[in-house]
Amino acid sequence: MSEEPIRPQGRSEDVLRLVLPIILLGLGILVWELIVRLKGIPPYILPAPSLVFATLISDWPLLSESLAVTLVTTLEGFVLALIGGVGLALLFNLSRLVEYSLYPYAVILQVTPVVAIAPLLLIYLPQQGAVLACAWIVAFFPVLANTTLGLNSVDHNLVDLFRLYGASRTQVLWRLKLPSALPYILGGLKIAGGLSLIGAVVAEIAAGAAGAGSGLAYRISESGYRLNIPRMFAALVLLSVVGILIYFALSFLSHLMLRRWHESAVSREA
Amino acid sequence: MSTTAATDCAVSLRAVGKSYANGVVALDQLDLDVRPGEFVSLLGPSGCGKSTALRILAGLSEPTSGAVIWPRPDAPRGEREIGFVFQEPTLMPWATVAGNVRLPLDLQGIDAATAAPRVTAALARVGLADFADVYPRELSGGMKMRVSIARALVTESTLLLMDEPFAALDEITRFKLNDDLLSLWENLRKTVVFVTHSVFESVYLSSRIVVMTPRPGRVFTEFAIDASYPRDQRFRTSAEYGVLCRRASEALAAAAKAKSDATP
Numbered sequence: 001m002s003e004e005p006i007r008p009q010g011r012s013e014d015v016l017r018l019v020l021p022i023i024l025l026g027l028g029i030l031v032w033e034l035i036v037r038l039k040g041i042p043p044y045i046l047p048a049p050s051l052v053f054a055t056l057i058s059d060w061p062l063l064s065e066s067l068a069v070t071l072v073t074t075l076e077g078f079v080l081a082l083i084g085g086v087g088l089a090l091l092f093n094l095s096r097l098v099e100y101s102l103y104p105y106a107v108i109l110q111v112t113p114v115v116a117i118a119p120l121l122l123i124y125l126p127q128q129g130a131v132l133a134c135a136w137i138v139a140f141f142p143v144l145a146n147t148t149l150g151l152n153s154v155d156h157n158l159v160d161l162f163r164l165y166g167a168s169r170t171q172v173l174w175r176l177k178l179p180s181a182l183p184y185i186l187g188g189l190k191i192a193g194g195l196s197l198i199g200a201v202v203a204e205i206a207a208g209a210a211g212a213g214s215g216l217a218y219r220i221s222e223s224g225y226r227l228n229i230p231r232m233f234a235a236l237v238l239l240s241v242v243g244i245l246i247y248f249a250l251s252f253l254s255h256l257m258l259r260r261w262h263e264s265a266v267s268r269e270a
Numbered sequence: 271m272s273t274t275a276a277t278d279c280a281v282s283l284r285a286v287g288k289s290y291a292n293g294v295v296a297l298d299q300l301d302l303d304v305r306p307g308e309f310v311s312l313l314g315p316s317g318c319g320k321s322t323a324l325r326i327l328a329g330l331s332e333p334t335s336g337a338v339i340w341p342r343p344d345a346p347r348g349e350r351e352i353g354f355v356f357q358e359p360t361l362m363p364w365a366t367v368a369g370n371v372r373l374p375l376d377l378q379g380i381d382a383a384t385a386a387p388r389v390t391a392a393l394a395r396v397g398l399a400d401f402a403d404v405y406p407r408e409l410s411g412g413m414k415m416r417v418s419i420a421r422a423l424v425t426e427s428t429l430l431l432m433d434e435p436f437a438a439l440d441e442i443t444r445f446k447l448n449d450d451l452l453s454l455w456e457n458l459r460k461t462v463v464f465v466t467h468s469v470f471e472s473v474y475l476s477s478r479i480v481v482m483t484p485r486p487g488r489v490f491t492e493f494a495i496d497a498s499y500p501r502d503q504r505f506r507t508s509a510e511y512g513v514l515c516r517r518a519s520e521a522l523a524a525a526a527k528a529k530s531d532a533t534p
Contacts, residue, residue, distance in 0.1 A: 157360040160330050164354050165374045165425075175376070179364045261363045261405045 047230040052237065055230040063219065063231075067238055070200055070215040073128075074242070077135025077196035078189075084136065085143025085192070086185060093151045093177070110141035114199055118206035127207050131215070134203035139196035146188030150181025183262050186254040193246040201239065216242075279303045279341060280429055280461045281327060286336035287486075288322055296322045298486035300336070306428070309455055309462045311472035311479045313522060319487025320465045321357075321433050327463065328354050328431050353422030353460075355432040359414035361406040367393065367417050368402035374425045392424040393417075395454060412443035419451070423458070430455075430462045436471070448474055449502065456499055469518045474506060481521045483528060490525035493517070 029049045035041070036048040043051055056063065088106065092099035114134050121130040154177055162172050204217035216235045223231040258265035281304050288297040296319040304310055304327075312320040325331040326338060329352075361370045368389050375385040393399050396416040406414055415435060422430055436444040452475060455462055466472050472479050473495055480492040497510055505511055 155360065157356045157358055158362065160325075161354065161356070161360055161373075162377070164328055164330060164352065165377045167377045171377055175373075176362070179362065182364070261365075261407060263407070266407065 044227050044229050047233055051230050052233040056234040056237065059231055059234060063216070063235060063238060066214055066216045066219045066235070067242070070197075070204065070217065070239070071242065073131050073135055073200040073204075073215065074197045074246070076132055077139055077199055078193055078246075080132070080136045081139035081143050081192045081196055082189060085140045085188065086147050088140075088144050089147035089151060089181075090173070092148055106141060106144055109137055114138050114202050115206070118203045121203070122207055131200055131203040131207060134206075135196045135199035138199035138202075139192040142191040142195065143185065143188040146184040146191075147181055150184030151177050153184070154180045183254075183258055183264060186250075186257060190247065190250045190254060193250045194243055197239070197243050197246060278305070279339075280306045281341070282339040283323065283327065283333075284337050284339055286323070286326060286333045286338070288319070288326065288331070288334050295486040297326075297333070298488055300488055302480065302489065304429075304461060304463055306461055307459055309452075309464065309475055309477045311464045311466055311476040312482060313466060313469065313472045313479050313518065314482035314487070314490075315484050315522070315526065316467060318482045318484035320482055323482075323487065324431050324433050324463060324465050328352050330354075351425050351427035351429075353425060353427045353430040355415075355418050355422050355430070355435045357434045357437055359406070359411075359418040361414060361417055363406055366403050366405055367398060367409070370406065370417055371421045371424050373421060378425075388424055388426075392420040395423060395458075396420045396450065410443075411439055412447060415439065415447060416450075419454075423454070428459075428461055430460045432462065432464045434465050434467065437466070437468075444471070445506075451475065452499065452501060469515055469522060473511065473514045473518050474501060479518055479521075481518070481525050483525045490528060491521050493521070 033049050036046055047055070088102070092103065114137055117137065118130065118134050121133050124130075125133060158176055158180075159172070162176055167175070200215065201217040204215040205221055208218040208221040216239050219235045220232050220239075223229070223235065255265050260266075283300055283302040286297055286300040286302075287295070289295040300319070300323060302312075302323065312323060314320050322331060326333050329338070362373070365373070371392055372382075372385050372389045375388065390399065390402070393402055396419050398413065398416050398420065401409070401413070401417075406417065409417070418435070422432075436447050439447065448471065451462075454460070464472070464475060476495050477499075478492060478494050481490045482488065483490045495514055497505060497514065
């Protein structure tokens with residue numbers, strides 16, 4: 001048996017994983033542009049990518065304002081989901097009684113479609129509060145479920161070891177349970193990031209129908225009514241970009257926190 | 271045996287019984303005296319309750335009947351401190367080798383500056399001085415087990431409990447770790463209770479072997495291994511070693527037979 005440590009190695013496949021989707025995107029946009037031009041499709045049915053891009057620039061003052069509103073809602077929903085999900089999971093972990101009492105309601109909140117809840121929330125809450133509540137409702141459950149799983153997946157021998165050395169409850173929590181659960185929590189956050197955006201968008205659409213709002217989703221429905229299809233696409237592109245950025249930011253965070261020790265983040269020699 | 275006899279022991283088990291809710295009786299009327307400075311092996315087939323006995327010694331499991339007797343029950347915590355080595359390395363994957371070894375000190379609230387030299391010393395003793403900043407997943411199975419041993423040494427407790435620590439390792443690594451463990455034991459004057467199902471390992475390491483019968487776990491017989499230390503490759507290939515191994519094997523076989531005679 002060799003006693004040499006195994007050092008993780010980088011790989012060049014990463015380049016392909018980045019370049020291939022971008023090439024495909026470029027091709028898709030090109031085909032789209034050509035079809036619109038050759039067939040002479042009017043912009044109120046399908047705008048060419050070049051027109052969408054031009055609209056994005058010309059409408060930027062309006063769109064950027066909406067983008068900021070949606071971003072803030074998403075971020076707030078995400079942070080609340082993180083606090084609520086992890087906090088509730090910790091509470092469940094400390095007390096079985098609390099877990100048995102509350103978990104079914106967490107599930108009910110999750111399985112009831114948020115589109116159906118949003119109009120109700122808009123009646124009882126101020127608009128911004130309702131949008132935030134929707135973002136939170138859809139985003140907190142994956143954090144809760146994953147953190148609960150993580151906290152229950154602690155190595156039993158390590159639990160014994162901590163007991164043997166007289167660890168306090170707080171020490172077990174901070175030094176054992178939370179680090180053990182970290183990969184699961186980060187997995188939950190990756191899902192929650194996208195979902196908080198979805199929650200915010202759904203609530204904005206519902207609120208928009210009620211005649212108020214200024215987020216990106218509201219812009220989309222408003223542009224729809226006005227048959228301003230290029231702006232609809234421009235807002236949609238922005239939403240998509242936000243979603244992608246959230247996903248990458250959270251993946252990067254996860255990678256930073258796990259790269260030294262967790263199997264999921266350590267690259268191996270092929 | 272009277273309870274007063276326990277005072278010159280490192281720790282004793284008196285008439286310890288352990289049964290589980292599902293009706294399995296793991297231990298029954300188990301008496302065991304661990305003398306200061308000895309290397310005692312609990313030898314027995316799988317399921318004879320030897321690991322359970324070790325867990326009860328460590329306080330990780332409560333006996334259903336009987337008692338664990340410490341020579342000075344009112345002694346400060348430090349004197350009853352135990353180093354425990356599990357069958358698996360049981361390392362925290364998110365902490366470096368040094369972080370893992372420092373854990374018992376961290377949990378006692380010892381500050382980093384005081385802990386650092388002790389961690390370095392413990393790592394040097396197991397030959398891992400250069401690997402302090404490496405993460406466990408980068409280590410081989412044998413090295414992980416060394417980290418686990420360093421962690422058990424860092425508190426400078428006198429009693430070291432080991433639960434089949436080398437069972438999952440290949441033979442070459444196991445022989446090397448056996449030798450290293452023996453020299454640690456001789457240099458540091460620890461008391462070691464070593465659980466194993468390997469006759470050869472128990473004879474090579476121990477100053478005394480306690481053979482246990484399975485279901486319920488009980489002491490069948492015990493005998494001293496008088497061969498002098500330090501023991502090395504020469505001992506492992508000597509005629510004396512062969513004789514002792516045969517004796518231990520026969521005791522183990524007799525223990526199994528006594529069991530099957532008792533329950534036809």
